[in-house]
Amino acid sequence: QKEVEQNSGPLSVPEGAIASLNCTYSDRGSQSFFWYRQYSGKSPELIMFIYSNGDKEDGRFTAQLNKASQYVSLLIRDSQPSDSATYLCAVNNPYNTDKLIFGTGTRLQVFP
Amino acid sequence: KAGVTQTPRYLIKTRGQQVTLSCSPISGHRSVSWYQQTPGQGLQFLFEYFSETQRNKGNFPGRFSGRQFSNSRSEMNVSTLELGDSALYLCASSLGRSGNTGELFFGEGSRLTVL
Numbered sequence: 001q002k003e004v005e006q007n008s009g010p011l012s013v014p015e016g017a018i019a020s021l022n023c024t025y026s027d028r029g030s031q032s033f034f035w036y037r038q039y040s041g042k043s044p045e046l047i048m049f050i051y052s053n054g055d056k057e058d059g060r061f062t063a064q065l066n067k068a069s070q071y072v073s074l075l076i077r078d079s080q081p082s083d084s085a086t087y088l089c090a091v092n093n094p095y096n097t098d099k100l101i102f103g104t105g106t107r108l109q110v111f112p
Numbered sequence: 113k114a115g116v117t118q119t120p121r122y123l124i125k126t127r128g129q130q131v132t133l134s135c136s137p138i139s140g141h142r143s144v145s146w147y148q149q150t151p152g153q154g155l156q157f158l159f160e161y162f163s164e165t166q167r168n169k170g171n172f173p174g175r176f177s178g179r180q181f182s183n184s185r186s187e188m189n190v191s192t193l194e195l196g197d198s199a200l201y202l203c204a205s206s207l208g209r210s211g212n213t214g215e216l217f218f219g220e221g222s223r224l225t226v227l
Contacts, residue, residue, distance in 0.1 A: 032214045034215075043202060043218035043219060043220055043221055044155070044202075044216075045218070046214075049214055049215070090214065092210075092214055098168060099145075099160060099168045099210060100145075100157070100210050101157065102147075102155035102157075104153070104154030104155075105154055
């Protein structure tokens with residue numbers, strides 16, 4: 001079982017729709033959860049982080065965390081073609097591995 | 113504020129050679145992490161350096177090594193290159209330990225091709 005799992009996609013959504021990106025992790029002691037966005041040919045950049053169960057909103061982005069289910073998701077409202085990228089989920093357990101473990105990413109395509 | 117700088121950006125080597133990649137972190141950042149990115153495996157953690165000490169290491173063979181200098185600049189070295197080492201090598205800097213902050217700033221990467 002991979003430590004952090006994501007569906008590789010591509011996830012195709014029409015412009016203006018909600019894109020839902022999901023991530024599961026195996027280390028129950030994980031404490032911190034991050035979403036990075038990587039445009040084709042570019043390096044990853046941090047867009048969201050969440051530490052507590054529930055939702056965290058930042059503009060069009062909402063991160064959702066459910067530690068009991070070991071599940072974290074990213075919702076992108078009013079998706080735009082400029083949101084087309086690969087979204088990487090990253091997880092950390094400072095009491096165990098103490099390093100960021102990345103999933104392989106989900107490729108999102110937003111079509112006009 | 114300058115970002116993370118990696119050199120060289122592209123390089124081609126042959127099997128058996130060795131390669132050294134360089135990373136200059138954002139000014140004031142003390143942690144440098146290295147990742148290997150391939151289409152099939154995604155971002156794989158290589159190692160992290162903080163205050164000139166290796167703090168963490170991923171599951172890579174001993175052919176992969178690194179170091180950090182007093183100015184926080186870091187180098188990684190791969191000896192006896194294999195075809196499977198072809199990848200994008202990303203360096204990321206952070207203020208503190210990556211495990212604490214989670215906020216990594218990535219360089220543009222060094223794309224290594226092994227023939």
